[in-house]
Amino acid sequence: MTTGQQGSLWTPTRLAGPRLPVRTITARSTEWPRLLDECGSPPERLFVQGRELGSDAAFIAIVGTRYPTVAGIEVAREMATAIAEAGFVVVSGLAVGIDAVAHRAALDAGGATVAVVGAGLDIDYPQRNRTLRSDIEQCGTIVSEYEEGTAPRPHHFPARNRIIAALSVATIVTEGGIGSGALITARCALEANRAVFAVPGSVRNAMAAGPNELIKRSEAVPLTTPADLFAEIAPHTAWGEPSEPSSSGLPGLEPDEFTVLARLDDIALLPDRLSEVASLEPGRIALVLARLEVRGLVAREGAGYRITSMGARLREAVLGDQAGSLGGRTTGD
Amino acid sequence: MLARSVTVAFVGPEARKVDVEVHVFENGLPGFTMVGLAGKAIKEAEQRIRSALECSKASWPNRKIVANLAPSGLRKEGTHLDLALALGILAGDRAVPQGALDGWVILGELALDGRVRSVPGVLPAAIACKEVGLKGVICPAANAVEAAIISGIEVRGVPSLDRAIDVARGIWRPDPPEPPPGPRDATRPDLAEVKGHPAAKRALEIAAAGSHNLLMSGPPGCGKTMLAHRLAGILPPMTQEESLEVSRIHSIAGLLEERGDLITDRPLRSPHHHVSLAGLIGGGTGLARPGEVTLAHRGSLFLDELPLFPRQILESLRAPLEEGRVRIARSGGLVTYPCRFSLIGAMNPCPCGYHLDEKRACSCHPAERRRYMQKLSGPLIDRFDLFVGMQRPSRAELLGPAQGDGSDVVRDRVQRARARQRERYEAQTTNASASRKDMRSAVHLTGDAAQLLTNATEAGLLSARGLDRVLRVALTIADLSDELRIDAAAMGEAISLRVSAFDLGSAA
Numbered sequence: 001m002t003t004g005q006q007g008s009l010w011t012p013t014r015l016a017g018p019r020l021p022v023r024t025i026t027a028r029s030t031e032w033p034r035l036l037d038e039c040g041s042p043p044e045r046l047f048v049q050g051r052e053l054g055s056d057a058a059f060i061a062i063v064g065t066r067y068p069t070v071a072g073i074e075v076a077r078e079m080a081t082a083i084a085e086a087g088f089v090v091v092s093g094l095a096v097g098i099d100a101v102a103h104r105a106a107l108d109a110g111g112a113t114v115a116v117v118g119a120g121l122d123i124d125y126p127q128r129n130r131t132l133r134s135d136i137e138q139c140g141t142i143v144s145e146y147e148e149g150t151a152p153r154p155h156h157f158p159a160r161n162r163i164i165a166a167l168s169v170a171t172i173v174t175e176g177g178i179g180s181g182a183l184i185t186a187r188c189a190l191e192a193n194r195a196v197f198a199v200p201g202s203v204r205n206a207m208a209a210g211p212n213e214l215i216k217r218s219e220a221v222p223l224t225t226p227a228d229l230f231a232e233i234a235p236h237t238a239w240g241e242p243s244e245p246s247s248s249g250l251p252g253l254e255p256d257e258f259t260v261l262a263r264l265d266d267i268a269l270l271p272d273r274l275s276e277v278a279s280l281e282p283g284r285i286a287l288v289l290a291r292l293e294v295r296g297l298v299a300r301e302g303a304g305y306r307i308t309s310m311g312a313r314l315r316e317a318v319l320g321d322q323a324g325s326l327g328g329r330t331t332g333d
Numbered sequence: 334m335l336a337r338s339v340t341v342a343f344v345g346p347e348a349r350k351v352d353v354e355v356h357v358f359e360n361g362l363p364g365f366t367m368v369g370l371a372g373k374a375i376k377e378a379e380q381r382i383r384s385a386l387e388c389s390k391a392s393w394p395n396r397k398i399v400a401n402l403a404p405s406g407l408r409k410e411g412t413h414l415d416l417a418l419a420l421g422i423l424a425g426d427r428a429v430p431q432g433a434l435d436g437w438v439i440l441g442e443l444a445l446d447g448r449v450r451s452v453p454g455v456l457p458a459a460i461a462c463k464e465v466g467l468k469g470v471i472c473p474a475a476n477a478v479e480a481a482i483i484s485g486i487e488v489r490g491v492p493s494l495d496r497a498i499d500v501a502r503g504i505w506r507p508d509p510p511e512p513p514p515g516p517r518d519a520t521r522p523d524l525a526e527v528k529g530h531p532a533a534k535r536a537l538e539i540a541a542a543g544s545h546n547l548l549m550s551g552p553p554g555c556g557k558t559m560l561a562h563r564l565a566g567i568l569p570p571m572t573q574e575e576s577l578e579v580s581r582i583h584s585i586a587g588l589l590e591e592r593g594d595l596i597t598d599r600p601l602r603s604p605h606h607h608v609s610l611a612g613l614i615g616g617g618t619g620l621a622r623p624g625e626v627t628l629a630h631r632g633s634l635f636l637d638e639l640p641l642f643p644r645q646i647l648e649s650l651r652a653p654l655e656e657g658r659v660r661i662a663r664s665g666g667l668v669t670y671p672c673r674f675s676l677i678g679a680m681n682p683c684p685c686g687y688h689l690d691e692k693r694a695c696s697c698h699p700a701e702r703r704r705y706m707q708k709l710s711g712p713l714i715d716r717f718d719l720f721v722g723m724q725r726p727s728r729a730e731l732l733g734p735a736q737g738d739g740s741d742v743v744r745d746r747v748q749r750a751r752a753r754q755r756e757r758y759e760a761q762t763t764n765a766s767a768s769r770k771d772m773r774s775a776v777h778l779t780g781d782a783a784q785l786l787t788n789a790t791e792a793g794l795l796s797a798r799g800l801d802r803v804l805r806v807a808l809t810i811a812d813l814s815d816e817l818r819i820d821a822a823a824m825g826e827a828i829s830l831r832v833s834a835f836d837l838g839s840a841a
Contacts, residue, residue: 067699206694268689270722271829272532282531287825294788294828302682303550303722304689 012151015124020049020137022121022148033059039166039192043145046163047121050141051112059114059167060229061091061189063182064098064174065207070301071266072098072175072207074309075199077105079172082226084111086234091116091168093160094142096128098174098182103132103140113140116163118156120148158184165189170233172223173198176210183210190219195233197223204267253318256280256288261297261307261315268304336424338434339467340417341458342402342409343620345668346582346627348457350438350465352403353417357425361397369402372410372620381412381443382419388447389494394426408663410620413452416441416471419494420501429501436468437489447494451475453587456580459483471500477510479584482577482595521598524563525739529726533560536721536830538743541567542750543764543809546654546676546716548639548832551723552686552693557679558603560723561635564677565599566740569748575631578671582630586623600632602674606641614649614659621661621668626653629674639678640708647713650676654716657766676716680709691724718765718802720832750812764809769801776804781821789828796833803827 025031026045031053036042060083062076080090080102090106092099094115106113115136119125121144136142145163161181165171165188176182189196198220201208214220223229259278275285289305292298297311336355341348365379386393400418402409417439423429440458442450455476460483462470469487470480477490490507491497499505524534533549537560540547549557580596583589604613604625611617615624626634636642653659657673682688683702688695754763757775789795795803807827811819
């Protein structure tokens, strides 16, 4: 949730330059998404810029914290890409963090995206996402419940979250602390009887606490791959599964590289600790980490290293190959 | 009568000969005038000298007195001219023989009761004395040991004006200054005392071998300061010339008095993050004082809590690091101080210090952490070639025996690596400081190493500048292993030790 910034000390600025025309739509308009009416307190009217919303389009919401971990970012990107490639529309809130990643990934995949904001359409907030906003105006839609000139206030955000949830057939919570806005959106989705998915995370990741809690309470379906999503909501969807790297397809991992990879997760570890647990000399660790980093299988975070999605997949693939068909492959059978 | 004495004025780290001409007139109204661009403290000399003379066996001549400090165009600052002026006045009054003053460089500040107070800069004055071929130095007794460092000149340390007069009249001579106590390497910190941190120790060795700048990151109390203090111990010892250079600078800063002898250990300066710009770079009003960067010349400058230093202060380090010298503008022109030092930085990974710590959770708000990291982006980060993370040593490590090589062993390796660099480049250039051309022509990669480097560049891990720095570090690693070519192991290690702005911050 936004705090502090929205106090009386901060005055919002208006967006500069030529603006797209703003349409006002109500339940009587043809553009009005039907699903909006099926929630507890539907909006009376919405202000819209950009592409038509289309009453038949299938919207899927991706929400999450403003301060995601790199793992959260990668997952959000992967999900948004898969959703856009399958022809669905990614909905989010144009906030910094997960929202921005999801919007950007959808655009990059050539898809449409809808951003629901908590201020007037002419207000430049959040400023950091100015470029993203103008890109969305070209290829997607910006929506607001508030008249032009309205500044973003804290109580606008839970309200806009309910619209995000109401618009979408499903809401994906990627990362967020307990009590974060993402969880509010999940609650709205549940109350509107929509599907809620949550990405489980490491117990050491504070940002995974929200999704983990939702899963524990059986309020959300655990989501580890786009296949989980489509299996639930659109079983007949044809979507392009990213080709699983098998250890025969890619250049293999040397034993030392695998040893190190096996010891990493998304919490970064320092090389000293790695050389202890992997029983490798510091000099050898440095070379192994460099090779892994160069291949994109691990990434630096501060002075430590963590595994990337690609690294995790390769590790799974190698484990799978090692254990035969009983190995832990990430896709379902 | 016209009399002469000789003293010095300080320009940067050097002392320049100043001729003090004193004319005690036969006629004219009594009064004292001083010419020759004397600074404020010198203008006040009259009162000090008068009072000191009153308390001594001689007396202030009640005549017209004019003193000139030549060369008249050179600005003079400081209180050390008191003694030369006083003796000059006495010589002009025929109270001491003129011949007695010839050939001596005289310095000292006079207290109102006639005592001679110690002054900074006696060592460079002694050096200047020898260089211009004068006989010796008359200086405060407290500084006599300093002057005695320079062989080939005589030293007369005087505690009071009376004794100075006795020396001039030839009726007293001080005992030779006591030689300083023996060499002090008993307490030198050793690398083996540091428990754990193999990666950081290795990075320290590489930093020493190639004079690379090192940045350490880790939670409070994990040992960053300990390690910084041990860099000097693994660097090759200073040459006589370097010792003299460093001692000279410290003498000017007034830091040599307590020790009294030549500085043989490489200096380590650790300014607090509230240091002022003048304190760090040098300057200040009046005399252009050497700053921390100059006091760290031939040694290391340790910046602890790096993100807490104001940006402006960190920016000001850029030119000194690049040029190896600081130029301070003064109304008389530019004063140049040398400042070739190794830079060591230490930082917490976040404001609370426990990001990435395995036992304690980070309590920072992500926005706080991001703001903290952003302070380090840009030009200052570019100055570091090596970045290493440290974690708190485990209990077992702390209680266990000393591990790893001692400082002597590491120093040997460092010296051998330095020897290779001496053969490779012209004097005093290292892998870190060599020109790009010179460094590149020394780089020979194995096929594997070249492949790794290409992959790293293509993966976007290295900017052009990053590539340059990785090569320098890889070259140093090869030097340490006594290899002619940089192999994949050296390249890999260099890549994993690199620093880049992105890596420092947390996500997004």
